Amino acid sequence: MAQPDPPKSPYHHGDLYAALLIAAEAELGERGVEAFSLRQVARRAGVSHAAPAHHFRDANGLLTALAAEGFRRFLETQRQKELAAKPDPESQLMASGVGYVEFAMTRPALFRLMFGSGRPDYSHPDLRAAADAAYQHLTQLVTLNGGAELEIAAAWSVVHGVADLMVAGRLRGLKNLSTEDRDRAVTTMLARSQRA
């Protein structure tokens, strides 16, 4: 989706690091986290099976880097939604929630990697930082909106619940809706969760 690079030079791929991350995400989407293999990723990236070792220690290393990248895009998706929304605290929170769900629907494989699998190494500083940033962001929005501990948990839970269930193919009711109706539903549920 993003390599109009120098088309083909056999050696020195140019940016194999990024290419591997892309291939890994695609691989995750098609075969699932459990069937993930370094060699397969290498194959997909059109590179020999030993090449990834130069950029990532092993499979978990790749997945950890990918998860960190995921959290950054995750936050970015939310921030974009917020920019397009009204500036009052409630609207901002709702927008963020909608972004949360949108991210999950757009990149289900990444989402599952980040939240549903034990594979990424969360003691890795880069990943830890990215994940913490996402958490901090949410906390702040809820707080600005007048919420406390319970409201933080509530907001996170509804939104995460919707996202996870939809990715898992449940929640047919919501899945059949148009994007707009779905966003409205998320907004409503999130709003209710914040009312004392």
Place this chain on the structure above:
Amino acid sequence: MAQPDPPKSPYHHGDLYAALLIAAEAELGERGVEAFSLRQVARRAGVSHAAPAHHFRDANGLLTALAAEGFRRFLETQRQKELAAKPDPESQLMASGVGYVEFAMTRPALFRLMFGSGRPDYSHPDLRAAADAAYQHLTQLVTLNGGAELEIAAAWSVVHGVADLMVAGRLRGLKNLSTEDRDRAVTTMLARSQRA
């Protein structure tokens, strides 16, 4: 946890089917879904690596059966909570939600298998039936409580969100609470999700 059977007769284990399910769950808990292997389960059950094939076609077959069993216990946990609660519709729904979370915390590995992994084969009639039953139950409770589509989604989402995030080790805020406080929190969140 439940085989005071004839202690040891080398051949004809007696109820290898059940024993394999137990071993599989333990294995899931210790090594995670991604590292799951039939041979390892057989080892743990004290049986040769080819034995499981007679009871389950393959690894996914075992996991599918285990997931189905999981959904039955899942429903049962909720029903037990409901029995101990007041009979009005709202109390019943809250109790069910508390049961949902309790199940996830008690058997995190099973929970993840059921909701967070693509491995069980949901086209298998037995599993499908068990999963549908759980869904039907929830739907019914919400409906009896005066809710419609949106409230069904909301109830399921909050509760599932809490469960999934706690299993994943997030939601520190809630995790540090006592069981009672946690149940109270779940109840509050669930109640809010149902108020129009």
Place this chain on the structure above:
DNA sequence: CGTATATCTATCCACTGTCAAGATACAAGT
């Protein structure tokens, strides 16, 4: 006593991760 069923042993094959050794590109320094 004979037959079906459950289990074991023994192989076979595919796949993975890792390592070592060689090839290629690129960047400096001389």
Place this chain on the structure above:
DNA sequence: ACTTGTATCTTGACAGTGGATAGATATACG
């Protein structure tokens, strides 16, 4: 321009692991 060095990538081989299958063997049951 030539050498030297280093990071990148390739090829090939190895050991471990897992799933599948076939045939032998023990047990249960009629």
